[in-house]
Amino acid sequence: MLVIALVDRTGSGLWASVSVLYFTYVTGLSVAQIGTLAATAGAVGIAGSPLGGLLADRFPLTRVLFAVQAARALAALPLLLTDHYGLLLAASALAGFGDRSSRVLTRLYATRVAGADRVRYQAVQRTLANAGWAVGGLAAAAALTFGTTGAYRFLLAGDALSFVACALLTLRCAEPPSGSRTVTGSTDRTPKNRPSGPWRDRTYLTYVATETVLFLDDAVITVGLPLWIAHTGNVPHGLAPLLLVLNNVLVVALQIPLSRLGATTTAARALLFPLAAAYALGGAAMALSATGSTVTATLLLVGAATAFTLAEMLHATVSWELSVALAPETAQGAYLGVHGLAQSAQRSIGPLAVTAAIATGPLGWTAFGTGIALTCVVQHRLVRDRLAHPPLSVAPVTVSEH
Structure with a gap:
């Protein structure tokens, strides 16, 4: 795979x-x-x-x-x-x-x-x-x-x-x-104790709603940074594609090492606090970039791109673990399918959110970063009680690929 x-x-x-x-x-x-x-x-x-x-x-x-x-x-x-x-x-x-x-x-x-x-x-x-x-x-x-x-x-x-x-x-x-399918002979049977599903799981649906907000880093990288560079006019427009390259290089270089920080459910939940800090710093750097010289603005935008890319990688690590840990083993597909709605929704609201921040100016970017940081704190508290009584986890399995 x-x-x-x-x-x-x-x-x-x-x-x-x-x-x-x-x-x-x-x-x-x-x-x-x-x-x-x-x-x-x-x-x-x-x-x-x-x-x-x-x-x-x-x-x-x-x-x-x-x-x-x-x-x-x-x-x-x-x-x-x-x-x-x-x-x-x-x-x-x-x-x-x-x-x-x-x-x-x-x-x-x-x-x-x-x-x-x-x-x-x-x-x-x-x-x-x-x-x-x-x-x-x-x-x-x-x-x-x-x-x-x-x-x-x-x-x-x-x-x-x-x-x-x-x-x-x-x-x-x-x-x-x-865990959602048991095999007897050649016939698949559905377990009788199947949960009612993610659509009636209020905690999980609320978690997915917070995830929609945390996925906004994607809109910043693909829409927010290029438009902000064009809007402020104090840095060369050629910086925009270079920041996209920076994002890709950082993900390739650091995603695997950073994943070790969230290898367990407890560790993944703890990462929500540094994730909040990364979002807040990214928003502040975007705001400050509008007030400095060309060199200062360029450095701040590089810093903002780095912060939001770090947030992207940390959130990916947290999301991979929590989205599964919060789901019962017998309905992982249904739950992860509902979790996928967060990214789909972000594709619609993300461009609107970053353009609103751009229209508001430096204050808008400060509010943008702070708002996502607070959402990290909300999610940290939201999943606490659920993780105290986790669903059955999946046992490690080795499957060969040809």
């Missing part, structure tokens, strides 16, 4: 950075039409997380993931073969659903196969995914130097083939054990 993460994100890196250009110059869509495609993918993708997790509690996980990867490959065909807008909308919807489902399913696989070592496993998986994204992005940049329609189609075809490869590799992965 680690190889699958690398292949998947390499393909995504090929396509994500050029999709808007492809729809503009090759397909000939208007700005409004492109925006509708993106909105459709995002809206349908919201259902992908909970539905994917629910299916994985009822059917073999590797088979569900194979179907999702195959659907993602299928979604790329209309983009290559037609410019009919209705078909493009349907393909975007299928792609959005498949993207969000696959993320939850690969995470659930890591949870089941790695057991108590799940945080480190997912840190390695995330590091490989970021490396794949960087490789794909560099390949896309090289291909676009040709500036031809063929180059764009080559990148899209590469993305589609990556999904085919992921689907085939998934078939070679052993099925991890699942």
Whole structure:
């Protein structure tokens, strides 16, 4: 599954950075039409997380993931073969659903196969995914130097083939054990003591709501920093892509070492306090960057990008552990699927939150960082009583991959 993460994100890196250009110059869509495609993918993708997790509690996980990867490959065909807008909308919807489902399913696989070592496993998986994204992005940049329609189609075809490869590799992965399915002979039976599910679990739903806020670091890196640089005008615009590179390099270099700090549930919960500090410092650095000289502002923005990247890595570690520790073993798929809604929701509210901070100015960034820091404290208190009586944990299991 680690190889699958690398292949998947390499393909995504090929396509994500050029999709808007492809729809503009090759397909000939208007700005409004492109925006509708993106909105459709995002809206349908919201259902992908909970539905994917629910299916994985009822059917073999590797088979569900194979179907999702195959659907993602299928979604790329209309983009290559037609410019009919209705078909493009349907393909975007299928792609959005498949993207969000696959993320939850690969995470659930890591949870089941790695057991108590799940945080480190997912840190390695995330590091490989970021490396794949960087490789794909560099390949896309090289291909676009040709500036031809063929180059764009080559990148899209590469993305589609990556999904085919992921689907085939998934078939070679052993099925991890699942607490939600017991096997007697060849018949799967659902345990009679299945919990009512995450939708009636108020503590978990509140936890997911706080997670939506903590995921806002993504919007800062992808939207907030570039727009703030353009808005303030006191640093070169070329700094924006360099900060994105810095983010990627730091994640690749530090995600695995930092994951050791949250290897247990107690340690992961304790990380919420340094996580709060990182968010607060990042917001303060963004605010101060508007008041200094070019050199000072540049240094502060580098500091802000570093702080928010540190927050991103710490939160990933905390989230990997707590989202599983708060879920009963017999319904991990359903619970992690609902947890995936936090990232989906952040994709909608994140850009609005950072643009509101930008519009308000330095005070807005200070409030932004402080607000997320306080949410960390709220989450720390929220999960305390639940973790005092944790659900059954998954025993460590070793599964060979071919």
